[in-house]
Amino acid sequence: MLWYKAWLETRWRFFIGLAVLICSAAGAVLTYPKVLSLLPLVPTVDVGGELGRRVREAVELSREYRGYIWLQAFRQNLAQTGTLFAVLLGTGGLVSGTSSLFTLSLPVSRERLVGVRAATGLWEWLLLALVPSLVIPLLSPAIGQHYDVVAALVHGLCLFVAGATFFSLAVLLSTMFADPWRPSLLALFVAIALGVAEQISRVTASHGLFAVMSGEAFFRAGQVPWVGLLLSAAASAAMLYGAAFNLANRDF
Amino acid sequence: MADALAIHADDLRKNYEGTEALRGLTLQVPPGSLFGFLGRNGAGKTTTIKILLGIARATSGRARVLGVAPDGPEAVELRRRLAFVSEDKELYDYMTVEEMIRFTSPFFPKWRTDVEQQYRRQFDLPADRKVKALSRGMRTKLALLLALCRGAELLILDEPTSGLDPAATEEMLQALVGHVAAGETTVFFSSHQIAEVEQIADRVAIIDRGVVVVAGALDDLRESYKRIQLVFDGEAPAVAFRAPGVRRVRRRGRVLTLLASDGADLPLAEARALNPVSVDVLPVSLKDIFLDTVTTED
Numbered sequence: 001m002l003w004y005k006a007w008l009e010t011r012w013r014f015f016i017g018l019a020v021l022i023c024s025a026a027g028a029v030l031t032y033p034k035v036l037s038l039l040p041l042v043p044t045v046d047v048g049g050e051l052g053r054r055v056r057e058a059v060e061l062s063r064e065y066r067g068y069i070w071l072q073a074f075r076q077n078l079a080q081t082g083t084l085f086a087v088l089l090g091t092g093g094l095v096s097g098t099s100s101l102f103t104l105s106l107p108v109s110r111e112r113l114v115g116v117r118a119a120t121g122l123w124e125w126l127l128l129a130l131v132p133s134l135v136i137p138l139l140s141p142a143i144g145q146h147y148d149v150v151a152a153l154v155h156g157l158c159l160f161v162a163g164a165t166f167f168s169l170a171v172l173l174s175t176m177f178a179d180p181w182r183p184s185l186l187a188l189f190v191a192i193a194l195g196v197a198e199q200i201s202r203v204t205a206s207h208g209l210f211a212v213m214s215g216e217a218f219f220r221a222g223q224v225p226w227v228g229l230l231l232s233a234a235a236s237a238a239m240l241y242g243a244a245f246n247l248a249n250r251d252f
Numbered sequence: 253m254a255d256a257l258a259i260h261a262d263d264l265r266k267n268y269e270g271t272e273a274l275r276g277l278t279l280q281v282p283p284g285s286l287f288g289f290l291g292r293n294g295a296g297k298t299t300t301i302k303i304l305l306g307i308a309r310a311t312s313g314r315a316r317v318l319g320v321a322p323d324g325p326e327a328v329e330l331r332r333r334l335a336f337v338s339e340d341k342e343l344y345d346y347m348t349v350e351e352m353i354r355f356t357s358p359f360f361p362k363w364r365t366d367v368e369q370q371y372r373r374q375f376d377l378p379a380d381r382k383v384k385a386l387s388r389g390m391r392t393k394l395a396l397l398l399a400l401c402r403g404a405e406l407l408i409l410d411e412p413t414s415g416l417d418p419a420a421t422e423e424m425l426q427a428l429v430g431h432v433a434a435g436e437t438t439v440f441f442s443s444h445q446i447a448e449v450e451q452i453a454d455r456v457a458i459i460d461r462g463v464v465v466v467a468g469a470l471d472d473l474r475e476s477y478k479r480i481q482l483v484f485d486g487e488a489p490a491v492a493f494r495a496p497g498v499r500r501v502r503r504r505g506r507v508l509t510l511l512a513s514d515g516a517d518l519p520l521a522e523a524r525a526l527n528p529v530s531v532d533v534l535p536v537s538l539k540d541i542f543l544d545t546v547t548t549e550d
Contacts, residue, residue: 001355008346102342104307106359107332251308 002108006120010089014124017085018131024077025132028069029139035062065145066219069136074155075214078132079163080195082213085128086163087187089121090170092180100178100252114244118171125167129160154224158215162232165209166191168239175246257316258283258406258438259304264313266299266462273299274310275462281440281455283405286432288453288470289442290538292546296462297442298339301410304440305336318405332360335399339411341391345384349377349394353401362403371397371427389420396424400431407431409441413448425452450538458545465545470538477536478516482508482528489526495519499544511536511544 042059061067103113133156137147166187173183198208211217212228259281266274274296281287291297302308303315306322315322320330343352357363372379375393378386386394392412399407412428413421429452432439443449449456450470457467466473476497482488488508493501497514508528512519516533523531 001358005344005355008344008351099342099344101302101307101336101338101340102344105305105331105334105336105338106356107328107330108359109328252302 002113002116003120006117009092010121010124013085013088014128017088017124017128021078021081021085021128021132022135024081025073025135026139028073028077029136029143029145032065032068032145033143035068039063065140065147066151069147070155070214070216070219073136074133074159074219075210075216078129078159079210079213082129082159082163083166083191084188086125086167087170087184087191089125089128090167090187091174091183104252110247111244114171114175114240114247118168118240118243121167121171122164125164126160129163130156132156133159151218154218155215158218158225158229159213161229161236162209162213164236165232165239168236168243172239172243172246175243175250256283257281258285258318259287259440260316261300261304262314264300264303264315265311266296266303266308267311272462274303274313276313277459277462277464279457279464279467281438283438284432284436285438285455286429286453287438287440288449288456289440289459290444290446290449290456290542291442291459292444295459295546297444297459298410299462300459301336301408301440301442304408305334306331333405335402335404335407337392337395337399337407337409337412339414341388341395343383343391343395343398346382348380348382349386350379352383352394352398356398357401360402360404364401364403367431368397368401371400374427388415389417392416392420392424396427400427405437407437407439407441409439411443412441413443413445421448428452446539446542456538458542460546466541473538473541474535476513476515477541478512479534479536479540480510480512480516480519480523481532481534482510482523482526483530484508484526484528491526493519493522495522511540 039059039062042055058071061071104110130153133152134149137149137152140147169190170183170187173186174180177183194209198210201208207228209228209232212225212232215225217223217225217228257280259279261277261279264274264277264279265272277296277300279300289297289300299308303310304317304322306327309323317330318333320326322330344355347355353368357368371377371393375390375397377390377394377397383391383394392415396412399409407428409428413424416424425448428439428441431437441449441453453470455467455469456473457464459465468476484506486506488503488506490503491501491508493510495512495518497512498510498519499513500509500511502509508523508526510519510523520531520533
């Protein structure tokens with residue numbers, strides 16, 4: 001029954017997240033013809049520095065459908081919006097709100113409370129990562145394009161495993177604060193800080209968490225970023241363990 | 253002896269960031285009793301209950317509930333034998349009454365479906381209404397139903413009638429008494445409503461500032477506490493009584509009133525030596541005992 005409780009507590013966040021991410025993925029696919037028609041205008045844009053480099057990179061990537069999808073969907077829309085929903089799925093429901101004493105008086109260990117809540121959230125996050133990714137190959141024929149299903153699955157799994165780090169961080173923070181707002185804001189702050197760090201540092205740009213999330217190594221070199229995925233999974237496991245430890249030792 | 257008790261707390265202390273919520277609380281609740289735990293707001297009642305449930309840990313001291321340490325390795329199994337209703341009747345707002353019952357029952361193998369049906373009818377709970385849409389009274393009834401149906405050996409209730417109107421309070425108290433009369437359940441309930449404790453409890457403990465200051469069977473307390481009223485010809489003398497158990501002396505004009513906690517005999521002998529015009533020994537209520545034992549200064 002704890003599964004049912006966790007599902008009831010997170011289902012609206014899950015459904016909204018699923019709808020937003022599917023629309024985001026579908027939007028990226030359906031706007032490609034428009035982007036293609038605008039590409040000839042881009043050489044007139046003359047911007048120097050890092051911004052110029054990024055604009056030129058975006059233009060080059062967008063000349064190919066595969067590059068455009070990676071840039072627009074996997075590196076931007078799904079990674080960024082997905083992070084938001086991974087955090088939202090990780091917050092609340094554990095022992096926050098007004099029902100914590102009822103939950104804690106049930107004959108259930110606190111470790112199990114965290115375990116069920118985390119497993120439910122991770123399962124939902126897996127669907128949030130995979131379903132919109134699979135929408136891309138399904139919808140591509142509608143605009144006369146093709147996108148490999150296996151590639152979509154690999155990117156979706158990268159999104160899931162690396163994004164689970166933010167989910168786990170939110171779960172950990174939820175065991176430290178009684179309200180759902182501080183865990184959400186802190187986890188999002190960490191995500192934004194990491195994102196900015198990857199933007200300004202060439203070292204982290206290709207090895208950072210968002211690079212793993214977007215499956216950049218797979219896109220550029222056809223290599224699954226196993227090291228990054230393993231490190232992300234280890235970080236998630238450590239944070240979920242920390243959450244269980246925190247909750248087990250916390251006074252209410 | 254300790255394991256035969258439903259609750260046995262020994263010298264419990266609890267500090268919250270420099271504040272002493274419990275300061276050596278000792279408490280013994282015999283099985284089968286309807287035990288009232290009285291105290292002012294902030295006296296430490298809820299903290300005690302949280303420690304007994306394993307929701308909070310004592311800074312020091314020892315607690316046993318049904319012979320088991322509530323924060324020990326058997327805590328999960330212990331909670332299967334307990335039922336708890338919190339002061340705020342905390343339930344899941346997003347569930348309906350039906351969902352709350354269906355959610356709770358699988359955790360308790362001894363769930364009493366017959367009792368569930370009985371209280372569903374008696375409390376007239378709307379099965380498809382969300383908990384957040386229930387009135388305070390309805391929410392309390394649902395919380396009580398969820399507690400009573402567990403087949404628990406010990407019911408722990410924190411201010412169960414808090415916020416209820418007199419009719420709902422009476423209904424709740426009658427349900428509790430009826431439930432205890434029908435089985436072997438021990439009920440431990442906290443309250444600051446003296447009248448309701450006096451109405452249903454057979455044993456009480458009064459807690460003040462984190463320590464139990466009075467405990468015992470209600471009848472024994474009434475028997476041992478007496479008010480002795482002395483009337484003098486002129487102004488009542490200002491005397492310090494040496495007899496044991498004289499807890500309070502009050503002078504007002506010609507009248508001197510003593511409150512004695514160990515029977516009236518010795519204080520009475522000392523009082524008669526003062527040559528009063530009249531001497532009366534009067535019974536005291538739980539309210540008198542409470543007001544006497546709970547300090548009023550903040």
